[in-house]
Amino acid sequence: MGMTITEKILAVHSGKAKVSPGELIIAKVDIALGNDITAPMAIREFERTQVKNVFDRDRIILVPDHFTPNKDIASAEQSKILRDFARKYKITHYFEIGEVGIEHVLLPEQGIVLPGELIIGADSHTCTYGALGAFSTGVGSTDLAAAMVNGRAWFRVPETMKFVYTGKPRKWVGGKDLILYTIGQIGVDGALYRAMEFTGPALKYIDMAGRFSMANMAIEAGGKNGIFIPDDITEKYVKERATKKYVFYESDEDARYADVIKIKVGDIEPQIACPHLPENTKPVGDLKDVILDQVVIGSCTNGRIEDFRVAADIMKGQKVAKYLRCIIIPGSQKVYLEALEEGLIEIFIKAGAVVSAPTCGPCLGGHMGILAGGEKALATTNRNFVGRMGHPKSEVYLSGPAVAAASAVTGKISSPEEVLK
Secondary structure, eight states: OBOOHHHHHHHHHTTOSOOOTTOEEEEEOSEEEEETTTHHHHHHHHHHHTOSSOSOTTTEEEEOOSSTTTOSHHHHHHHHHHHHHHHHHTOSEEOOTTTOBOHHHHHHHTTOSOTTOEEEESSGGGGGGGGGTOEEEEOOHHHHHHHHHHSEEEEEOOEEEEEEEESOOOTTOOHHHHHHHHHHHHOTTTTTTEEEEEESGGGGGSOHHHHHHHHHGGGGGTOSEEEEOOOHHHHHHHHTTOSSOOOOOOOOTTBOOSEEEEEEGGGOOOEEEOTTOTTOEEEGGGOOOOBOSEEEEEHHHHOSHHHHHHHHHHHTTOOOOTTOEEEEEOSBHHHHHHHHHTTHHHHHHHHTOEEOOSOOGGGGTSSSSOBOTTOEEEESSSOOOTTTTBOTTOEEEEOOHHHHHHHHHHSBOOOHHHHHO
16 A cells, blocks of 8 residues: 655655554654744743754744744744744744745745645644645644654654646635635634645646645634645746755555545536535625725735735735725835835835735734724635634735735625625
8 A cells, every 4th residue: 555645755754664643653754844923932842851952953943923923022032032942052043033034934934844744833724835746744842842852853743635627717716715615615613633645636727826825725714734745837837946856756656545535626606605614615705895904914824926926816906995994014124125116115105005024913812903992804814713803893805816815995895706896
């Protein structure tokens, strides 16, 4: 019996010829990631061990991105813990204001995370890097602390669910729509502690930005990780960014899967996840007269230059609806600069949107777009739980950048065709 791509990566990193679902392993990690919310606890636990140094200063990544630029004294203190630790142990990849980005946009962009690697991060959306063909998953802060000491982490090898996408997507349907539709089909616990392997001929139409969105939201279906088999699209993206050697793995033909789910993408309209779960999905055409107070375009799910190009194509020459706040958040300084050079920022500002520095900000109800009671927001973020973006009596809808941009113009949830007709 062969192995899946997930099993192969875990086997290599645990020094085994083969691993099987359910097996407990200790594996070497290539990257250990922390941010300004999760890393301070890991750092405190690390210091308690009284070891004299980190396992590898090149493979520990610290990205203050959630409450930065710091919104208050408490968040400033959190960021200072990261800064002091980075100075003390000469951490290579520490990102400060001016060069920082949302971690899951920044690391692939910088070529720090690569195919074939085993990556852990004290952030649930660390599964984003599976888009590159890496095993990448979120862990707790104490697991991160242990990895900072010895470069290892323990895992229970997950079963794998295979998702086979066929056909050709409709116009305005991207990776975000495919993953929202998928979660709508299987539910928020449909892939609980399983690897979600995304494959099929339709993925040749999904660029890396869309693939990052899909892998990013594997956790919203309960997945341990989301992962793509690397292909020519992966190679083109990685080749010009890689800072070290990488390896492409693929699943064996006789690999065993817990389930195989086939999805015809041509049947999928742009999707909306309605309050208060990502599984509560509907085609945009089924939602009428949902008046919005705020639209957010950005986040680790849809904060890449490709996302802003889509949004700008719709918003060019348009105006943001009266009484609606439209917030644009580039995922990194590089994305911000590219958007500026391409004239996208000008389009957004002329339309009446506000452009923020890179930050997770509103996604987790941190800052830069908190909702009041009774307000409704449409966001390209990844979660819409009760109180996720502010007041517990607010509501969050999720979509891709095309629907978000169209809705910012009309003031209610709308398809792009309603703006461009």
